[in-house]
Amino acid sequence: MTISELYSIERPPPIPLAEHEQRRKKRDIQEIVEAASRRGKKEQAVRDKLQQLESLLPDIINLHKLKASDWVTVLDDVDEVATKLVALKTVFPRANVFKVVSRLPRILLKATVQVQNDAEQSRSMLSSLPDPDSIIETVPDLVDPLALSRALATLKATLPGQNPLQVLMQSPELILHLGGEVDMDDSSEYGAEYSEVMDNVMLPIDRYGRSILDYASKE
DSSP states (O other), X not given: OOHHHHHHHXXXXXXXXXXXXXXXXXXXXXXXXXXXXXXXXXXXXHHHHHHHHHHHSTTOOOTTTSOHHHHHHHHHTGGGHHHHHHHHHHHSTTSOHHHHHHXXXXXXXXXXXXXXXXXXXXXXXXXXXXXXXXXXXXXXXXXXXXXXXXXXXXHHHXXXXXXXXXXXXXXXXXXXXXXXXXXXXSOHHHHHHHHHHHHTSOOOBOTTSOBHHHXXXXX
16 A cells, blocks of 8 residues: 555544644744754754654644654654555554554654564454454554553453453453553562463564563563
């Protein structure tokens, strides 16, 4: 799928901002310009890239979602943003990836290959469910396989006796009300619950025979 085809399907139209939001956006842009200036970047070039990003993802610029220096990093590789959208759409064809990225702009800090690899791992973990795409659209954080693993463990610990995958399918927003990710080291009891739930989830294995949790344990 090309970015043009993606636009024709689901790109959201720009929504007129309320006056206070316009002021907030203006302040945010100025902070990003100043952060870029500290890296030796020219103001007009930065503003041009911000406009390019906004043309791809209307109204995505928001310092509540990413700090100014991170937005500068995104702008450094703004030409890759469209490629990352297409990569996500390839893995989750029924999800509105514009909505996913607008809610989770930090995904743009990852290399395109990592965006796709993470998405494929999460897709594999949800492969037994009828509509993984709707889960990712509702809770974009779960496109990260480690976040998904923790979410499943949270559901298992909170709702013992229930299949966490089925709970997630029926009510994906429930994980938001439960506080999202849980620290896996909180307690030995939680650790036991985590191990039990992950025994029932098929984790993707890389060519070295290691799963996402093997890498996470080294962080």
